[in-house]
Amino acid sequence: MYMKLNKLFFGAAIVFAAFTAKADYQLLFNTFNDPVNPTNPVFDTDGTTLLRGVNGFVGQLYAGTSAGSLSAIGNSSVAFLNGTTVATGGGNISGGTATKVDSGVTSATAGFYQLRVWNTANGSTYEAASAVIGAKIGSSTVEAVTLQGYANGTTPPISFPTANLHGSFALTTVVVPEPATIALGLFGAAGLLARRRK
């Protein structure tokens, strides 16, 4: 009996593996919401200068099946276009497809994406750049999309979402709070507590 159950579980495991193998989803890495005159470019920290690849700015898509579980997808970051105006692609990326392998995704799974941007002078990844004081980094809002998965492969895929639902945003500079600032904050909090006790 024990042997039979074991075999049964083993068989079920094989079937499960066969059905969940090679499941991935893709996003079209075109950030522009209009191919002629996009309204969602990414700006430098001044809020007016469009990001350009020649200046070292790149982006990468982060995606996942929940807003709190985003991870980098695609093989690498993609440089911004070099246009100097939004009509020539400045502040935007046209980067082919970005693929995420995720065995839990089947066709039409709800998901989320975020565009994260940095300068390669500060690191090869967004995380690395985020740890560099003075680095320019930024990220879009997290947007909901319908992920298209290829699990099971019963029918060929048709299309997948485009990562262009976010709005325009500007980069910020990575800073660390100075000790004096932290101390002031702590004094303030202590003062408030003392006042409430009285």
Place this chain on the structure above:
Amino acid sequence: MKTKSILAAALLMAASAASASAETVYSVNAVGFVNVNCPSGFSLICNPLEAADNTVASLFPSPPPGAVVFKFNSGTGAFSATTFAFGSWDNPTLNLVPGEGFFFKNPSGAIYTNTFVGNVKQGALTTSLAAGFSLVSSQVPQAGLVTTDLGLPPVAGDTVFQYNNLANAYTSSTFVFGSWSPSEPAIAVGEGFFVKKATAANWTRTFSVSQ
């Protein structure tokens, strides 16, 4: 084969002759063009002629802004894409040779007609069909039934998926018990389609315009 309805919308025949030693050898090239209509949305199409340059930038010199070509990789089961935006393709050297199918996304609200110009391929033509999905097309601009006319060699369980642009869905036919069910797929000139196979195989046919 009698009348291979080889129909490239308007095919011009050009014959070039060359002489070698004492005898005269004729080499017949069929040069022409094919217009492929891409309605708004996704179309599953192919490059039906062998051009001098089969890159996406050469085959689609002026598509609608925002047009995207999706090429399928049967090894990974994923697509690579290139987009025409801000006046150019972001991957202009993507090759689209006869025998490959690909999606063309037309973002405009109107029908876009692309004109392919080049030679009709002749001789022994082989298209590799991977285990799993392959996105393929006829290597010659010929309409007809996928096996009867185009020579796709099916084995039991093979499935052909054709994309219906209007329905945004596939219709499929499976080869079972010695025939295609529910019916043998009819492929149009310039049409791409998916083939799903259990084991890899080659789709080979010998073609000549004089057939």
